[in-house]
Amino acid sequence: MSGDDGALTFRTTPEAYDSHVGRYGADLARELIGLATVAAGDRALDVGCGTGLLTAELAAVLGASNVAAIDPSAPFAASCQARVAGADVRVGRAEDLPFDDEIFDAVFSQLALNFMSDPVAGVTEMRRVARPGGMIAACVWDYAGEMALLRTFWDAARTVDPASVVLDEGVTMPHCTPAELSALWTGAGLHDVEVAVLMPSVSYSSFDSLWQPFLAGVAPSGAYAAGLDEGNRAALRDEFFRQLGSPHGSLVLTARAWAVVGRR
Numbered sequence: 001m002s003g004d005d006g007a008l009t010f011r012t013t014p015e016a017y018d019s020h021v022g023r024y025g026a027d028l029a030r031e032l033i034g035l036a037t038v039a040a041g042d043r044a045l046d047v048g049c050g051t052g053l054l055t056a057e058l059a060a061v062l063g064a065s066n067v068a069a070i071d072p073s074a075p076f077a078a079s080c081q082a083r084v085a086g087a088d089v090r091v092g093r094a095e096d097l098p099f100d101d102e103i104f105d106a107v108f109s110q111l112a113l114n115f116m117s118d119p120v121a122g123v124t125e126m127r128r129v130a131r132p133g134g135m136i137a138a139c140v141w142d143y144a145g146e147m148a149l150l151r152t153f154w155d156a157a158r159t160v161d162p163a164s165v166v167l168d169e170g171v172t173m174p175h176c177t178p179a180e181l182s183a184l185w186t187g188a189g190l191h192d193v194e195v196a197v198l199m200p201s202v203s204y205s206s207f208d209s210l211w212q213p214f215l216a217g218v219a220p221s222g223a224y225a226a227g228l229d230e231g232n233r234a235a236l237r238d239e240f241f242r243q244l245g246s247p248h249g250s251l252v253l254t255a256r257a258w259a260v261v262g263r264r
Contacts, residue, residue: 002003003262009166011056012057013075013216014050014051014075014076014078014079016213016216016217016218017050017051017076017218017219018051018053019212019213019216020112020213020214020216020218020219020221020222021111021141021149021150021218021219022050022051023141023202024054024055024110024200024201024202024255025029025050025051025053025110026056026057027104027200027201027202027228028053028054028110028111028139028198028200028255028257029053029054029056029057030057031059031198031199031259032054032108032110032137032138032139032198032259033054033057033058033108035194035196035259035261036088036106036108036135036137037135037138037148038061038062038105038106038135039061040061040062040063041062042062042066042105042106043062043066043068043103043104043105043106044058044062044066044067044068044104044105044106044107044108044166045067045069045070045097045099045104045106045107045108045126045129046066046067046068046069046108046109046110047069047070047094047107047108047112047122047125047126047134047254048060048070048071048072048075048109048110048111048112048113048115048116049069049070049071049076049077049080049089050071050073050079050080050093050111050112051076051079051080051083052069052079052080052081052082052083052084052087052089052215053083053110053183054108054110055067055069055080055083055084055087055089056083056084056247058108059084059086061088064084064085064086064087065086065087066076067084067086067087067088067091068087068088068089068090068099068104069084069087069088069090070089070090070091070092070093070094070098070126071089071091071092071095072091072092072093073091074091077089077090077091081130092195092214093116093117094109094112094116094121094122094125095116095117095118095121095122095125096125097125097126097128097129099129100227101128101129101191102128102129102130102131102132102134103129103131104129104130104134104228105130105134105135106130106134106135106136106137107126107127107129107130107134107135107136107137108136108137108138108142108244109122109126109137109138109139110138110139111139111257112138112142113138113140113175113184114140114169114173114174114175114176118221119175119184120184120187120188123136123138123185123186123188123190126188127188127189127190127264130264131264132264133263133264134263134264135261135262135263136185136188136190136262136263136264137259137261137262138181138259138260139198139257139258139259139260140173140175140176140181140257141169141173141176141255141256141257142176142256142257142258143168143169143170143173143176144170144171144176145170145256146176146209146254146256147255147256147257148253148254148255149202149210149253149255149256150169150221150255151170152240152244153214153221153225153240154168154169154170154221155243156236156239156240156242156243157224157236157239159239160232160235160236160239161232161236164224166225167220167224169220169221172220176194176258177258178260181195181258181260182195182260184260185228185260185262186262188262189264190251190262190263190264191262191263191264192263193261193262194258194260194261194262195258195259196258196260196261197256197257197258198256198257198258198259199254199255199256199257200254200255200257201252201253201254201255202252202253202255203250203251203252204249204250204251204252204253206212206247206249206251207241207244207247207248207251210244210251210253211237211240211243214226215233219222
């Protein structure tokens with residue numbers, strides 16, 4: 001799956017995203033910000049801001065007027081602007097950031113690297129707009145390992161439909177291991193590069209509250225589920241339920257992400 005192909009799966013409503021993987025976003029953002037050592041008065045940019053979950057957490061630390069954000073989806077950028085009214089939110093691509101050189105103390109990207117059409121160009125642009133000594137930080141899901149929601153979903157999909165392996169994000173997504181992220185950062189000329197583990201978790205009131213957001217079609221997982229006919233979708237739901245341990249009542253899932261930080 002190319003970045004452009006993956007980005008197409010986010011042409012749904014911001015509300016659909018927030019009810020799906022977006023439920024992990026605020027906790028994940030707080031953990032990522034903690035790695036980047038930003039402080040009051042710093043200026044930060046959120047690249048691939050989506051609905052503004054990281055943008056909002058940055059604004060809570062730095063003040064909204066010190067935060068900028070950008071996303072290629074106009075509805076998502078509008079949602080971000082509504083969430084963080086005082087931030088400078090723009091529609092645009094990571095590979096061509098509409099900001100001057102060396103103006104941000106920190107540049108972040110949360111869960112967006114794999115949906116850039118050219119991640120190398122995106123990270124190069126993130127470096128360009130960071131001041132000398134500024135921090136560039138990003139995180140991606142551990143799709144092949146311990147992102148429980150998505151890993152279990154694709155394991156269930158591959159059980160009922162072995163051909164779905166070609167859509168499995170644990171197979172298709174690049175830059176999702178510590179070695180790949182470190183190489184991407186050092187290749188962009190960043191220094192003091194470190195990789196860390198982030199482990200946000202979400203409590204669901206029931207299996208249905210976990211399953212229903214997939215049907216809105218957001219992200220590769222949702223696009224796959226929503227595109228099935230009724231019978232195959234029911235088979236996937238039953239297998240997903242089984243692989244999660246047939247939970248009755250509430251359940252908690254932990255999602256591992258890999259984070260990378262480096263300095264210009």
